[in-house]
């Protein structure tokens with residue numbers, strides 16, 4: 719960005735266009751827009767904020783638009799699924815304190831486990847498929863029982 723200086727001889731606004739070189743400011747509007755660019759911007763609309771330095775929004779409308787967006791349906795949708803996944807993970811962890819366990823499907827269901835939600839799948843060389851909720855995994859043995867495992871490392 720150009721650096722704004724003031725001519726000490728005439729008191730006019732000047733712009734420094736390079737090291738040691740000065741040229742006359744073309745218009746006062748440019749000076750003004752450069753000044754505005756240095757000011758804080760509204761985090762909702764990007765307009766410069768006039769007023770207190772700690773203000774984050776240019777107006778009440780932008781403040782409520784921002785807050786509404788945070789609580790939008792899309793955000794809630796993501797939040798709800800994240801909560802399901804975290805709950806699934808918690809249930810698996812609870813039922814598998816030693817890193818390996820065998821549990822009946824009903825025990826998972828009773829605790830509110832949702833079988834449709836998992837973060838990733840892992841297929842072993844022998845063709846078994848483990849489903850994971852983050853690090854906590856489970857594999858259906860015969861549709862009645864599940865083997866629970868814990869994965870230590872992230873898998874691509």
Ligand SMILES: [Zn+2]
Nearest residue numbers: 760763776780
């Ligand atoms: Zn705004």
